[in-house]
Amino acid sequence: MPAGKTVIHATLDPVELNRAVETEVALIGDAKLTLRALIEACKTITGGTPRDASAVAAQIKSVADDWFAKWLPKLTSAQVPMTPYRVLWDLQHTVDVANTIITHDAGSPRDQLSPFWKTTAPHSFLGWGKTTQLGYGLGLALGAKLACPDKLCINVWGDAAIGFTGMDFETAVRERLPILSILLNNSSMAMELKVMPTATEKFRSTDIGGNYADFAKALGGHGERVSAVEEIVPAIRRAIAATQAGQPALLEFMTSQEQDFSRYP
Numbered sequence: 289m290p291a292g293k294t295v296i297h298a299t300l301d302p303v304e305l306n307r308a309v310e311t312e313v314a315l316i317g318d319a320k321l322t323l324r325a326l327i328e329a330c331k332t333i334t335g336g337t338p339r340d341a342s343a344v345a346a347q348i349k350s351v352a353d354d355w356f357a358k359w360l361p362k363l364t365s366a367q368v369p370m371t372p373y374r375v376l377w378d379l380q381h382t383v384d385v386a387n388t389i390i391t392h393d394a395g396s397p398r399d400q401l402s403p404f405w406k407t408t409a410p411h412s413f414l415g416w417g418k419t420t421q422l423g424y425g426l427g428l429a430l431g432a433k434l435a436c437p438d439k440l441c442i443n444v445w446g447d448a449a450i451g452f453t454g455m456d457f458e459t460a461v462r463e464r465l466p467i468l469s470i471l472l473n474n475s476s477m478a479m480e481l482k483v484m485p486t487a488t489e490k491f492r493s494t495d496i497g498g499n500y501a502d503f504a505k506a507l508g509g510h511g512e513r514v515s516a517v518e519e520i521v522p523a524i525r526r527a528i529a530a531t532q533a534g535q536p537a538l539l540e541f542m543t544s545q546e547q548d549f550s551r552y553p
Contacts, residue, residue, distance in 0.1 A: 423453030
């Protein structure tokens with residue numbers, strides 16, 4: 289959080305106030321009702337006349353374009369092992385985004401997906417920060433598929449998250465919920481390497497392993513392990529075809545131990 293900013297926190301639960309940053313203005317209530325009340329308050333202040341936001345929009349676009357230009361080489365990188373950013377970039381440009389519901393998991397997948405995925409329809413990106421346990425995204429994808437069976441429902445997770453809730457992929461098979469599960473496997477909790485040096489050195493706490501594509505196939509799903517950049521898009525297309533045929537799919541991408549993520553400077 290940038291220093292010197294006034295923090296206004298809207299939440300349903302007062303217990304969440306001041307947990308991460310000190311809140312100066314607390315708005316307790318349903319987000320939809322709160323936003324409506326804020327809009328009406330702003331209309332009163334401005335007299336109901338919208339401001340000319342063209343200059344602000346141009347400034348935001350300039351900042352965003354500069355930021356994106358710095359990240360594009362990583363998003364389109366052909367390095368080996370592949371970067372998870374390349375996987376998610378190709379995913380976004382292969383699926384029908386408007387007919388897709390996607391969610392990330394805690395940790396690295398959240399940091400790697402949320403800055404770059406461009407939604408085109410309401411309720412198509414289920415973003416939830418880092419506020420709950422690893423593996424939470426799988427259940428969200430299953431719920432989304434139940435609610436919207438005609439949409440492609442995707443969860444993006446890492447090798448740590450599948451260790452928490454991976455067996456529930458069997459639920460997708462058993463209940464015929466054909467989701468697409470994108471697994472980023474770098475055999476490590478890479479984002480935590482810098483903050484867990486002692487645990488890594490003494491106990492190898494950040495080391496993770498497994499063949500999760502075979503795991504998915506053993507449970508009755510479609511599973512593929514992908515190591516080559518040129519196979520990213522074909523594998524995604526095959527997995528989508530499997531979901532359209534009613535079979536849950538898990539794509540395991542063997543990625544680099546990426547530690548860079550976009551953050552406010």
